[in-house]
Amino acid sequence: MFWQGVxxxxxxxWIYVLVALGLTLVFGIMRTVQFAHGExxxxxxxxxxxxxxxLGINIIGAFGIAxxxxxxxxxxxxxxxxxxxxxxxxxxxxxxxGLILLFQTTAVVTFGADEKHIPRFIQGVLVIGGLHIAWDRxxxxxxxxxxxxxxxxxxxxxxxxxxxxxxxxxMDAATLQGVNVNRVSSxxxxxxxxxxxxxxxxxxxxxxxxxxxxxFAITKGLAVIILGGLxxxxxxxxxxxxxxxxxxxxxxxSSSTMASIVGFALIVLIxxxxxxGLMGGD
Amino acid sequence: MVKKRLFSPMLVSAMGALMLIGxxxxxxxxxxxxxxxxxxxxGPGSQLGVVCKDAAAAAAExxxxxxxxxxxxxxxxxxxxxxxxxxxAAGSLNAATKLVDKDKVxxxxxxxxxxxxxxxxxxxxxxxVVLSTGKCSNLIPKNRFTFSATNGFTVPMPGxxxxxxxxxxxxxxxxYSAHDEPGAQVVAKVGRDIATKxxxxxxxxxxxxxxxxxxxxxxxxxxxxxPDAVDIGISFPDSLAANVRQGREQGFKGPILSCGTGxxxxxxxxxxxxxxxxxxxxxxDMNAPDNPAMVKEIMKLWEAKYxxxxxLDALDGWSSVWALAQAIExxxxxxxxxxVSTWETMKTIETPWGTGTMGGQKVFGINHMVxxxxxISMLRDGKVQATHWHKPDM
Numbered sequence: 001m002f003w004q005g006v007x008x009x010x011x012x013x014w015i016y017v018l019v020a021l022g023l024t025l026v027f028g029i030m031r032t033v034q035f036a037h038g039e040x041x042x043x044x045x046x047x048x049x050x051x052x053x054x055l056g057i058n059i060i061g062a063f064g065i066a067x068x069x070x071x072x073x074x075x076x077x078x079x080x081x082x083x084x085x086x087x088x089x090x091x092x093x094x095x096x097x098g099l100i101l102l103f104q105t106t107a108v109v110t111f112g113a114d115e116k117h118i119p120r121f122i123q124g125v126l127v128i129g130g131l132h133i134a135w136d137r138x139x140x141x142x143x144x145x146x147x148x149x150x151x152x153x154x155x156x157x158x159x160x161x162x163x164x165x166x167x168x169x170x171m172d173a174a175t176l177q178g179v180n181v182n183r184v185s186s187x188x189x190x191x192x193x194x195x196x197x198x199x200x201x202x203x204x205x206x207x208x209x210x211x212x213x214x215x216f217a218i219t220k221g222l223a224v225i226i227l228g229g230l231x232x233x234x235x236x237x238x239x240x241x242x243x244x245x246x247x248x249x250x251x252x253x254s255s256s257t258m259a260s261i262v263g264f265a266l267i268v269l270i271x272x273x274x275x276x277g278l279m280g281g282d
Numbered sequence: 283m284v285k286k287r288l289f290s291p292m293l294v295s296a297m298g299a300l301m302l303i304g305x306x307x308x309x310x311x312x313x314x315x316x317x318x319x320x321x322x323x324x325g326p327g328s329q330l331g332v333v334c335k336d337a338a339a340a341a342a343e344x345x346x347x348x349x350x351x352x353x354x355x356x357x358x359x360x361x362x363x364x365x366x367x368x369x370x371a372a373g374s375l376n377a378a379t380k381l382v383d384k385d386k387v388x389x390x391x392x393x394x395x396x397x398x399x400x401x402x403x404x405x406x407x408x409x410x411v412v413l414s415t416g417k418c419s420n421l422i423p424k425n426r427f428t429f430s431a432t433n434g435f436t437v438p439m440p441g442x443x444x445x446x447x448x449x450x451x452x453x454x455x456x457x458y459s460a461h462d463e464p465g466a467q468v469v470a471k472v473g474r475d476i477a478t479k480x481x482x483x484x485x486x487x488x489x490x491x492x493x494x495x496x497x498x499x500x501x502x503x504x505x506x507x508x509p510d511a512v513d514i515g516i517s518f519p520d521s522l523a524a525n526v527r528q529g530r531e532q533g534f535k536g537p538i539l540s541c542g543t544g545x546x547x548x549x550x551x552x553x554x555x556x557x558x559x560x561x562x563x564x565x566x567d568m569n570a571p572d573n574p575a576m577v578k579e580i581m582k583l584w585e586a587k588y589x590x591x592x593x594l595d596a597l598d599g600w601s602s603v604w605a606l607a608q609a610i611e612x613x614x615x616x617x618x619x620x621x622v623s624t625w626e627t628m629k630t631i632e633t634p635w636g637t638g639t640m641g642g643q644k645v646f647g648i649n650h651m652v653x654x655x656x657x658i659s660m661l662r663d664g665k666v667q668a669t670h671w672h673k674p675d676m
């Protein structure tokens with residue numbers, strides 16, 4: 001039972017990582033917590049559903065369309081809304097709340113409140129030594145790990161990535177060095193939104209797609225990035241896996257409610273010892 | 283002078299005639315009875331709420347099309363006042379308060395989620411407002427104004443267990459999975475009691491968070507005791523489907539029971555054809571040719587009005603209005619006390635599933651549940667199979 005719990009938690013953890021990666025990237029560059037990230041994730045799931053189920057495009061193509069669409073949406077959000085309130089916490093929060101309501105209502109009106117389902121990439125269950133895990137969850141682990149590596153390579157190995165690092169360290173100094181911080185911010189939010197689309201699409205195939213699914217993403221996403229350290233990609237991975245394992249293992253010996261309590265208690269304990277999070281400041 | 287003398291009496295006569303005609307027209311026009319309609323139109327489970335709200339509206343329109351509710355010499359048109367409870371207890375309380383205080387309704391219909399109508403009861407009972415719910419499995423004598431317009435969730439449960447005992451003789455033990463929600467816990471207890479009476483070994487009950495769709499941890503716990511069958515109780519259809527699917531993914535191959543009544547097509551789509559096996563639940567195949575005539579009529583009305591596929595959950599919404607309308611008409615009064623005392627003694631009441639009767643005295647101590655034959659079906663090989671109709675005895 002314990003090892004099945006570990007397997008369950010590990011796969012859940014990578015789902016949390018997928019959700020948190022975009023959020024931590026946006027915070028790292030723009031120093032703003034994009035509270036509407038959950039709704040972007042929800043729109044991404046709906047975009048995949050629409051492209052795949054309604055338009056009949058194959059699943060890979062549907063994900064491609066959703067990623068491009070949400071990347072553009074992210075850039076537009078930054079350019080038209082968040083940029084003018086850069087550095088101002090309260091207006092940014094108000095904008096995000098407005099976006100939450102707008103996106104939820106748009107989804108209800110456009111797609112309906114019904115639960116929908118994205119076809120699974122892959123059917124069946126992987127069984128190893130009596131431990132069971134559905135192949136679509138295995139895929140979420142592979143995709144999550146792949147995206148993390150790709151993001152890391154992008155940030156370390158490209159000019160834009162280096163510009164993002166510079167902007168995250170000191171926006172004014174980066175500007176003085178010739179970095180176009182507006183473009184960096186736009187691209188960051190675009191990539192963050194695209195990552196949310198991937199997470200939403202994967203979750204929509206494992207569970208369901210509906211207009212209020214974003215609350216799960218923002219709750220878990222925030223917990224992960226606070227635990228792992230705001231702005232740290234490595235921290236998002238470690239934080240996601242820790243919370244996933246807590247959910248998977250604690251609930252075996254108690255309840256899922258207790259697992260949530262233990263998870264949040266762990267966050268508080270770690271923050272007392274290290275207020276910037278496990279890898280904050282990275 | 284002659285013209286002037288003649289003109290005045292003619293004018294008075296004409297005015298009198300007009301007044302007489304006006305009063306006749308106004309008395310022939312239907313009066314209106316305002317009925318509150320509370321459903322969860324947003325938030326988790328809103329799919330169910332929207333379907334039921336639409337069905338309630340269709341029922342009201344159908345009744346009005348037949349002349350409305352006749353009380354004495356008057357005909358009353360139903361005017362539904364719809365409120366969204368956001369699928370929360372607080373939302374339910376707010377909706378009920380607004381309907382009672384602002385809209386002054388004396389009748390409210392809606393909801394088939396226990397914690398929601400329990401919140402509404404805190405307003406309707408003290409204010410003596412009749413509440414006609416979609417389903418209610420915890421009727422109590424002190425809640426005199428609450429009625430369940432359809433079979434409660436627990437009504438078909440003996441039928442589920444009888445079918446399992448007959449068709450799965452190898453099943454000796456049953457485990458339980460139930461949400462941390464009062465109605466779900468009641469259902470789990472009833473299931474355990476039935477299983478005990480029938481000689482099954484009752485294993486642990488695993489509690490899950492209401493609204494969750496992640497059941498892997500619950501199934502890991504359930505499977506440690508190697509149950510032969512698992513009763514997953516009630517939840518929203520998508521959560522039930524996720525529960526079944528994840529149980530199969532975790533390797534469970536035995537029968538899974540649920541007194542949930544979701545649409546079979548929704549179940550098959552969300553569970554997946556590969557895993558839609560040996561799932562026994564309280565629903566039916568809406569495309570079966572021998573379905574009750576009223577179900578077929580409701581489906582036709584639905585498809586004509588809404589131009590979208592029918593959903594079986596709509597029958598709860600329809601029933602909540604139709605049963606109340608019949609009770610008012612039987613009482614021949616809009617007085618709440620008269621409606622209550624009449625409704626609880628009705629020997630026959632029409633339902634989408636056929637003629638029912640008022641029951642519940644044996645189990646709840648109050649005759650406030652509309653009882654009618656309960657369909658039991660099973661998913662096998664990705665298809666729905668009707669098994670039998672369970673006749674409740676309550």
